[in-house]
Amino acid sequence: MSMDLTYWKDQARGAGFSEVAALKMETLVVNPEVRKMCAANACGQYGKNWACPPGCGDLEECASALLACDCGLIVQTVAQLEDSFDFEGMAAAGSTHWENFSRLRSQIQENTEKAGDVLALAAGSCTHCKTCAYPDAPCRFPEAAASSVEAYGLLVNQLCVDNGLAYNYGEHTIAYTALFLFKG
Template identity: 35%
Template sequence: MYNEGINQDIIAHIISFGAAYAEEFEPSKLKFSDEIREYCKENLCCSYDTNWMCPPAIGNIQELKKEVIKFENGIVFQTVEIINGKYDKKGMIKGRDLHNDFLKKVVGFIKEKYKLQHILPMGAGPCKICTKCAYLDGKKCRHPEKAVSSAEAYGIDLGQLLDSCDLKYNYSNNSIAYVGMILW
């Protein structure tokens, strides 16, 4: 790991910013699964094959795994938002967007305080940097330095990661939880 003191400081800041929890992990121990990516094909988020940061455009799992395991440090965190029941789609989307805004804040903090530039953030759902992804026009990503994917798009088994960190996926009929991670 990079530096235990830095990792713990980052975790403390993530919690102080409002995360339900945050925990460090070793990226080399992540479990990747084709089954996770199969959920993307169900297209419940309406982003499959429409976004550079989603499958299939993001690449195959073996290539993505090679990218991920090059990182020495990882922190996983969860944000929880209150919703109006388990069918509150607007509340879920709002929670996802707040989670991804939270992720941007954390990444900005890490870059500013620790001068770390090679960071791989993973948020919830598809990248929403652009109103319309350049992928749809057959063009390269307009903002590759800002684009954010999700752990699921990488084929990462978040359930296994949370279990390995002794963390729970917190949700109920009146709340929605989103998990993010940052690698460096």
């Protein structure tokens, strides 16, 4: 399948992302140490969410899903904060990023003839449902759920650098990063 990444880059900008770049697929390096950071459970979602480890699959399954993809986009929502302790601003930027992410993913899902199958990886744990069905029942909204970039063992700051994007945009800023990977 010949993917028109220029089209999807334009759609990503239209969805509200601040930064958009074609993803160099060779930069998708699965790192077991990143998955170990998930297991440390700093976010409180490890073992409590279908989109987080271990619910999203073991690292080998995640690596196989990445390898099945032919091309992709790396996208960011960058926001200005009042100061380093502007937690409300961070939360607002995170919400904006999730809205941008959901908007673009919906456009992709509605245009499968242009997109084919897509693996969308978000920033942070899935928050679509107030309470996840994990582990007692299947995911109620698999089309809306999203694993994080880190859940797949990918180091976000390295991905950004390797793909020509900044990870840190300077003092009093925050950047949320996501991936859209297309399977031919």
